[in-house]
Amino acid sequence: MIGRVNHVAIAVPDVEAASAIWQASLGADCSQPQDLPEHGVRLVFVTAPNAKIELMEPLGDVSPIKSFLRRNPDGGIHHICYEVDDILAARDRLVGEGARVLGNGTPRTGAHGNPVLFLHPKDFCGTLIELEEVKG
Numbered sequence: 001m002i003g004r005v006n007h008v009a010i011a012v013p014d015v016e017a018a019s020a021i022w023q024a025s026l027g028a029d030c031s032q033p034q035d036l037p038e039h040g041v042r043l044v045f046v047t048a049p050n051a052k053i054e055l056m057e058p059l060g061d062v063s064p065i066k067s068f069l070r071r072n073p074d075g076g077i078h079h080i081c082y083e084v085d086d087i088l089a090a091r092d093r094l095v096g097e098g099a100r101v102l103g104n105g106t107p108r109t110g111a112h113g114n115p116v117l118f119l120h121p122k123d124f125c126g127t128l129i130e131l132e133e134v135k136g
Contacts, residue, residue: 001090003083006132007045007052011068012075015057019044022055035059036111043111054081054111079118079128087115087133099123107133 012018022028031045040063046053058065084090100120107115119129
């Protein structure tokens with residue numbers, strides 16, 4: 001059901017500072033910062049040959065990243081995103097098997113303009129999983 005890893009998301013206190021470190025130390029190709037107010041994050045994508053790294057900081061007072069950074073002030077891996085062909089079919093299958101979808105279960109538009117859903121970390125060995133529908 002799952003496809004390739006689309007990205008690994010890392011919560012950071014400051015995406016511009018983190019991006020500068022990735023560029024200077026690792027020679028990474030980093031995007032410009034992008035605000036996603038509907039998700040409560042500001043992010044930068046680091047492009048690697050086989051996947052992307054998403055650096056994200058809180059945006060707004062209700063950002064889900066704020067609570068993560070309170071527990072992990074220096075940042076850390078927040079979630080792994082897998083590509084799926086049909087997000088609704090994937091959701092229905094997972095829910096049928098007992099997995100919990102976060103939110104109301106309706107896909108939202110993610111940073112790449114594609115539908116995304118998040119799966120409860122307690123159902124996946126403590127790892128927050130994002131599913132992103134990618135066609136083609």
